[in-house]
Amino acid sequence: MNTVASIWLASALFLLLLWLLQRLLRGRWGLLFSALGAALLLIVPILGHPARYWVAALAGNVSVPLVALLVASIAARAGLSPLFRARERRACWIFGAVAAFVLYPSALGLGLRNFDSYALGWPWLDSAVSLALFGAVALTSALLVFRGNRFGWVLVLASVAYLFRIQESQNFWDYLVDPLYAAVSLVACAVLIGRRLKD
Amino acid sequence: MTQRPASSQWPAALRLMLAAVAFAVVLAPWLLSRKAAREAFPGFELSSPSIPADAQPFFFNEEINPTSPQAKAHSGTLAELPDGSLAVAWYAGSGEGARDVTIQFSARGADGKWSAPRAIFDRAAVSAAMDRYVLSLGNPLLLPESDGKLGLLFVSIAAGKWSGSSINYSVSNDRGETWTSPQKLTLNPLGNLSALPRNPPVKLIGGGWAVPIYEEFLGRFPEMLWLRAEDTAPRAAVSRMDDGMTVFQPSVVPSSAENALAFYRDDSGIGRVMVSESSDAGRNWSKGQPSTVPNFDSGVCALRLPDGRLICAFNDSTSRKRENLRLAISSDGKSWRTVATLAEERGENFAYPYMILGRDGRVRMVYSARDTRIVYAEFNAAWVDAQLARGEEGVR
Numbered sequence: 001m002n003t004v005a006s007i008w009l010a011s012a013l014f015l016l017l018l019w020l021l022q023r024l025l026r027g028r029w030g031l032l033f034s035a036l037g038a039a040l041l042l043i044v045p046i047l048g049h050p051a052r053y054w055v056a057a058l059a060g061n062v063s064v065p066l067v068a069l070l071v072a073s074i075a076a077r078a079g080l081s082p083l084f085r086a087r088e089r090r091a092c093w094i095f096g097a098v099a100a101f102v103l104y105p106s107a108l109g110l111g112l113r114n115f116d117s118y119a120l121g122w123p124w125l126d127s128a129v130s131l132a133l134f135g136a137v138a139l140t141s142a143l144l145v146f147r148g149n150r151f152g153w154v155l156v157l158a159s160v161a162y163l164f165r166i167q168e169s170q171n172f173w174d175y176l177v178d179p180l181y182a183a184v185s186l187v188a189c190a191v192l193i194g195r196r197l198k199d
Numbered sequence: 200m201t202q203r204p205a206s207s208q209w210p211a212a213l214r215l216m217l218a219a220v221a222f223a224v225v226l227a228p229w230l231l232s233r234k235a236a237r238e239a240f241p242g243f244e245l246s247s248p249s250i251p252a253d254a255q256p257f258f259f260n261e262e263i264n265p266t267s268p269q270a271k272a273h274s275g276t277l278a279e280l281p282d283g284s285l286a287v288a289w290y291a292g293s294g295e296g297a298r299d300v301t302i303q304f305s306a307r308g309a310d311g312k313w314s315a316p317r318a319i320f321d322r323a324a325v326s327a328a329m330d331r332y333v334l335s336l337g338n339p340l341l342l343p344e345s346d347g348k349l350g351l352l353f354v355s356i357a358a359g360k361w362s363g364s365s366i367n368y369s370v371s372n373d374r375g376e377t378w379t380s381p382q383k384l385t386l387n388p389l390g391n392l393s394a395l396p397r398n399p400p401v402k403l404i405g406g407g408w409a410v411p412i413y414e415e416f417l418g419r420f421p422e423m424l425w426l427r428a429e430d431t432a433p434r435a436a437v438s439r440m441d442d443g444m445t446v447f448q449p450s451v452v453p454s455s456a457e458n459a460l461a462f463y464r465d466d467s468g469i470g471r472v473m474v475s476e477s478s479d480a481g482r483n484w485s486k487g488q489p490s491t492v493p494n495f496d497s498g499v500c501a502l503r504l505p506d507g508r509l510i511c512a513f514n515d516s517t518s519r520k521r522e523n524l525r526l527a528i529s530s531d532g533k534s535w536r537t538v539a540t541l542a543e544e545r546g547e548n549f550a551y552p553y554m555i556l557g558r559d560g561r562v563r564m565v566y567s568a569r570d571t572r573i574v575y576a577e578f579n580a581a582w583v584d585a586q587l588a589r590g591e592e593g594v595r
Contacts, residue, residue, distance in 0.1 A: 001329050001330040001331070001382075001383070002382075002432070006330050009330075049326075049332050052330065052331075053326065053330060053331050053332045054332050056329075056330055056331035056332070057331045057332040057333070057334075057357040057358065058357055058358065058390045058392070059390055060331070060383065060385060060390070060391050061385060061391070103388055104388065104389065107387060107388050107389055108389070108416060108417045108418065109414065109416075109417065109418035109419075109420040109442055109444070110418070110442070114438075114439050114440070114441075114483050114484060115439060116422075116437070116438065116439040118387070118388050119436065119437060119438050119439065122436035123228050123229040123232040123236070124232040124233075124235035124236040124238075124239050124434075124436070125236070125239055125425065125436045125438060126239075126438075127233075127236050130229060131229055134225065134226055134228065134229035135226065135229075137225050138221070138222045138223075138225035138226040139222065141221045141222065141224075141225045142218040142219065142221045142222035142225075143218070144221075145214070145217050145218045145220075145221040146214045146215065146217070146218035147214075148208070148209070148214070152218075152221055153221070155221070155225055156220075156221045156224045156225060158225075159224050159225040159227060159228060160224065162228050163227060163228060163231070165432075167385075168382075168383055168385050169385035169391075170385065170432075170434065170435065170436070171385060171388070171436075172228055173388055174385060174388060177388075178388075179388070179389055179390060
């Protein structure tokens with residue numbers, strides 16, 4: 001793994017651990033102790049390997065929206081100005097759920113015989129259809145930015161991250177969505193829909 | 200104190216400008232990849248070996264690892280280097296998916312002798328190089344570049360068995376003596392798991408490879424890996440050859456820059472080698488149709504002889520073991536005639552044939568024998584014709 005990708009993955013794992021510990025360690029020094037704990041868990045070998053080795057084995061790529069969600073959640077819990085308001089969170093969940101629905105079934109070999117939606121994320125492989133994907137994400141981002149929704153900028157950041165190849169993956173999809181973000185989004189959307197139906 | 204307006208309250212012109220910037224930045228990766236897109240499907244490069252001067256039948260075989268103490272040696276891959284020497288790699292260890300599995304390498308130079316097999320990658324080295332836990336290694340595949348470099352794809356398993364595998368890439372600048380630190384290719388969004396190479400790659404016009412690979416997670420299905428060595432990292436992408444229900448382990452045989460046949464290991468229970476075709480340089484493939492070659496869930500490999508005929512190596516054993524390895528020949532890829540038996544022994548395994556066409560027109564082949572040995576075989580079209588004339592196996 002190249003250095004930049006390694007740093008990105010370690011940073012994402014640090015944020016995930018910090019987010020988890022923040023829920024256990026409350027109070028005035030909660031954030032500091034959570035950060036120290038996360039750093040320790042990142043460094044100390046578990047069964048002979050650093051934690052990031054275990055994570056990287058099964059999840060080499062962490063999407064930009066997931067990292068943004070973690071940063072926003074950690075900042076909000078630390079009492080800082082909320083980066084994500086309700087509408088940003090809603091946009092984030094809907095985007096993740098739609099991406100999961102479009103992407104994962106065909107990645108498992110289901111659906112059309114010669115079609116794999118994941119392949120659209122390699123922009124040099126299929127010009128016409130991948131333009132539709134990139135165009136749809138670009139349009140979503142532009143509309144969100146126009147409406148003052150900060151999640152639109154998260155999609156812009158994902159594109160910048162892709163241009164600089166901060167992950168191992170050369171596939172644009174992996175900068176927009178990952179299995180953890182997708183799973184959380186699907187659950188969050190189910191809850192949103194459930195509440196809407198109840199109301 | 201004045202309150203700063205929320206971005207949604209900014210003037211419409213400013214919001215429109217920001218939206219345009221966002222649109223342009225998100226679209227930038229697609230726009231910047233147009234040059235690469237024009238090179239994405241350049242067409243298959245056809246190997247054009249000289250027909251051997253001697254038309255005498257020639258057949259030769261030998262074990263590459265005759266003294267190996269390892270309980271499992273499997274999935275051999277073979278490459279002819281620009282100087283005519285041969286390189287072979289396979290995986291070996293105490294069993295499939297075992298922690299002690301290493302990628303083994305041997306070369307045959309001008310003296311005609313195979314070098315002593317040696318491990319070029321083990322899981323500890325791969326784990327350290329790639330910053331991740333590696334449980335085991337598997338299926339290597341050699342990629343002989345025209346400039347003398349030797350590329351290598353091999354599988355690393357993160358968890359479980361083959362469904363937990365992914366493909367890594369390394370290069371040797373000294374004919375296999377030393378190898379660069381491996382790089383993982385991301386080919387799947389679900390943890391990048393379950394991709395494996397197995398059959399020979401096809402060179403592309405202007406450089407790069409079409410490597411037939413397959414996935415086996417929930418369903419086993421074939422894909423084409425489009426790989427091009429670049430300065431920093433190889434450019435890699437995959438396209439689908441079929442869905443996850445019927446066939447896998449494709450063996451691709453081009454007949455022109457645009458046209459190719461693919462032969463598959465059957466996963467549908469039909470019991471025949473399946474065949475599909477592409478007429479757009481491998482971008483799209485027809486639905487697999489049964490050929491006349493028997494196949495009971497075992498690896499196959501096909502090749503075009505210098506005279507245009509197709510040859511296919513396959514097992515037709517119906518027992519749980521792959522007790523034989525045979526050759527069949529065809530002019531159209533659909534109707535085949537079995538011409539020879541390379542190996543047959545009750546209770547033993549002969550599997551994973553891998554064939555390339557040498558520059559002298561001879562077929563060079565490796566396969567796994569008795570679970571522990573990698574056998575190298577070499578024969579010419581005249582030998583195939585001689586077998587055909589004997590009619591030993593009859594028409595199937």
